[in-house]
Amino acid sequence: EHHHEHHHKHHHDQCFSAHSLSSPPQDCSPVFVPRVAADMARRTAKLGTLNAVLRPEVRRTGPLLTEEALARSRITARWSNATASSSTRLFFVGGLNSAHQSSTKTPHAQPTARRLYAERAAERESAGESDREYAFEMATSAVRFGRGVTAEVGADAAHMGAKHVAVFTDERLVDLAPVHTVLESLRAHGIRAEVFSSADLVSVEPTDGSLKAAAHEVRERAASCTDSGHFDLFVAVGGGSVLDTCKAAMLLATYPPDNFLDYVNPPVGRGLAPPGPLPPMIGIPTTAGTGSEVTGVSIFDLEALNAKTGIAHRSLRPTLALVDPLNTASMPAEVAAASGFDVLAHSLESYTALPFHRRARPASPAQRPSYQGSSPLTDLWSLESLRLTGNFLERAYLDPSDYEARAAMILASSYAGVGFGSAGVHLCHGMSYPVAAGASRTGYQHPGYPTRKPLIPHGMSVVVHAPAVFRWTAITDPERHLRCAKVLGADIVDLGSEDPRKAGTLLADQITALMKKMKVPNGLSAFGFGLADVDDLVKGALPQRRVLDIAPAEVDAQVLRSLYEDSMEVYA
Numbered sequence: 001e002h003h004h005e006h007h008h009k010h011h012h013d014q015c016f017s018a019h020s021l022s023s024p025p026q027d028c029s030p031v032f033v034p035r036v037a038a039d040m041a042r043r044t045a046k047l048g049t050l051n052a053v054l055r056p057e058v059r060r061t062g063p064l065l066t067e068e069a070l071a072r073s074r075i076t077a078r079w080s081n082a083t084a085s086s087s088t089r090l091f092f093v094g095g096l097n098s099a100h101q102s103s104t105k106t107p108h109a110q111p112t113a114r115r116l117y118a119e120r121a122a123e124r125e126s127a128g129e130s131d132r133e134y135a136f137e138m139a140t141s142a143v144r145f146g147r148g149v150t151a152e153v154g155a156d157a158a159h160m161g162a163k164h165v166a167v168f169t170d171e172r173l174v175d176l177a178p179v180h181t182v183l184e185s186l187r188a189h190g191i192r193a194e195v196f197s198s199a200d201l202v203s204v205e206p207t208d209g210s211l212k213a214a215a216h217e218v219r220e221r222a223a224s225c226t227d228s229g230h231f232d233l234f235v236a237v238g239g240g241s242v243l244d245t246c247k248a249a250m251l252l253a254t255y256p257p258d259n260f261l262d263y264v265n266p267p268v269g270r271g272l273a274p275p276g277p278l279p280p281m282i283g284i285p286t287t288a289g290t291g292s293e294v295t296g297v298s299i300f301d302l303e304a305l306n307a308k309t310g311i312a313h314r315s316l317r318p319t320l321a322l323v324d325p326l327n328t329a330s331m332p333a334e335v336a337a338a339s340g341f342d343v344l345a346h347s348l349e350s351y352t353a354l355p356f357h358r359r360a361r362p363a364s365p366a367q368r369p370s371y372q373g374s375s376p377l378t379d380l381w382s383l384e385s386l387r388l389t390g391n392f393l394e395r396a397y398l399d400p401s402d403y404e405a406r407a408a409m410i411l412a413s414s415y416a417g418v419g420f421g422s423a424g425v426h427l428c429h430g431m432s433y434p435v436a437a438g439a440s441r442t443g444y445q446h447p448g449y450p451t452r453k454p455l456i457p458h459g460m461s462v463v464v465h466a467p468a469v470f471r472w473t474a475i476t477d478p479e480r481h482l483r484c485a486k487v488l489g490a491d492i493v494d495l496g497s498e499d500p501r502k503a504g505t506l507l508a509d510q511i512t513a514l515m516k517k518m519k520v521p522n523g524l525s526a527f528g529f530g531l532a533d534v535d536d537l538v539k540g541a542l543p544q545r546r547v548l549d550i551a552p553a554e555v556d557a558q559v560l561r562s563l564y565e566d567s568m569e570v571y572a
Helices: 002-015 018-022 038-045 049-054 067-073 075-084 091-105 113-126 149-159 177-188 208-225 240-254 333-351 376-398 403-423 427-437 458-463 466-476 478-487 500-517 531-541 557-566
Strands: 142-145 164-168 192-196 233-238 281-285 297-302 307-312 320-323
Touching: 142 149, 142 403, 149 177, 149 233, 149 281, 149 320, 164 177, 164 208, 164 240, 177 192, 177 233, 192 208, 208 240, 208 297, 233 240, 240 281, 240 297, 240 307, 281 403, 307 427, 320 403, 333 376, 333 403, 333 427, 333 458, 333 466, 333 478, 333 500, 376 403, 376 478, 376 500, 427 458, 427 466, 427 531, 427 557, 466 478, 466 500, 466 557, 478 500, 531 557
Parallel strands: 142 320, 164 192, 164 233, 233 281, 281 320
Antiparallel strands: 297 307
C-alpha cells in the first residue's frame, strides 16, 4: 500500500498540471468529477454496489478521488455497517440490491417494493427508531470550472432570459479584471447591469445593517431602471462576503419580511422559508475559501447581539457557479491563507459530522434541512477537498504566481462547498462566530485585508479551534480522524493498526504544523482574548445550534468552555 500510494502521488502531481486544469487530461489515473464513461463503471465496480449507485452523472469539472483513495475510505463498509445494525439502513444497500440479486436467480421470488418498504418501516418501529432519518439528499449549484469561464457570464445571462442584472462586488474588486470581464460580457450580449459595490452595502464582514441597506438599494434601483420593477438575475463577483450579501439582498428585496429576523436561523430568528421562488443567481468567486458559490447560506454579524448568525435555505443557492482560477491571481497571500484554512475546516468538519442516520427524521421531505450530516455522497467531496488542500494550500500561500496551486485551491473550495453544503459544519465554525464578532472589542486587525476597522478573518477564527475540536471529536470515530490525518501527511501505513486513542492527536498535529508554517496567529490569545473572556464566548456560541447539533457528540456549555480554554494557545 505504501508503494502504491507513493506511485499514485507522483502520478497525480504530474497529471494535475496547469495544462490539466484548462484541458481534459488524456492519461491521468484520477477519476474526474464526474464521468459516466464505460471505464468509470469498470473502475468503480470493485468498490461495491453503493459507490456504483452513487456515481455522479454530470459533466466532469476536475479531479476527484482515485480508485485507491476511494477504497481506502471504506465508504461502503462504513455506511452499510453503520446502518445494518439499525432500522435506518440504506434501502438500496439492504433492500433493492439483495432483492435484485435474488431475482436474477429466482425471478418469481422477488419481493414487491411495497413489501420492502413495509419491512423497513417495521424494523425501524421495532427498534424504536421510527423517528430517525433514513435518507439523505444532495442538491448543489451547477458548477463550471475552467480558466477564463468568467467571460461566459453574458451568454449564460442571455440564455436565462435576463435583461436587467444586479451585479454585486466590493470597492476593491470593482476596478479589477474579474468585474471588468463580467460587465464587458454582459454588455456584449445586450444586457444592462447595475453595480452594487459601496462599503455601506457590501462590507468585508456583512452585518444585518449592511444587508438591509443593500436590499433597500436593490428595490430603489430596480424601480427606477427596470421596466418590470425588479432585476431578473443577480451576479456576485467576489469573496464570501460579496456572495453572502448578494444572496441576502436578493431574498430581502424580493420578499421583504415583516421582521428581519423572520428569515434568520433559529433560535436567534424564526427560520422561515422564502414564500416563493427567487430570481436566478450566478456566483463567481475570487477567493478560494468559503464555497459560498455552491451553498444556500448567508452569514452576517447581528449587531444587536454582537454575534454572527445566518440565513440558510436551499433556494438561496446560486443557480450557476463560474469557478475561474484566473480570478484568484490578485488575492493577497494573507487572504489565501485565511480562505484556505476555511476550506480545510469545511472538509474536516463535514467529513466528521454526525452521520445522517443519527439525525431526527423531518416531518416531511420538504423540511429536510440543508445541513443533514455526513453521508456517502458528501464524503467523496470532503475527502478530495481535504487532499487538494493538504497538497496545495501552502504553495498557494507562498507564491501567488503558482497557477497550479491557486487553481487547485479554488477547486478544493467548491468541492468542500458541495460537501458541507449538504453535510454541514460543526464546532470549529460554531465557536468562530463570537470570536470574529469580538474583534471590535479586542481591536485585532489582521494584516493584508483592505479594511481599516478591527477584523479577525473568518478562516482564522475557525482554524484556531480545529486542533482542540478534533482531539475531542476523535473518540466518536477514530478511523475517520486517522484517515484525515493520513490525507494531510501523517505517517500512517495501516489505519487498522493505529491506536485509536491517538487519532485526535495525530490529526491535531498535522493541522498545527500547517498553521505554524503559514504563520497563523497562535490561538485566541493572539487575537486579544483571555480566560476571562471564555464565558462570553460560550454565551455567543450556544445559540449556534444549527451547526453545533451537527457535531458527532453532544455539545453543551461545559464542552464549549473546555474547547475555548484549550484554544487559547495552539502551538509551542
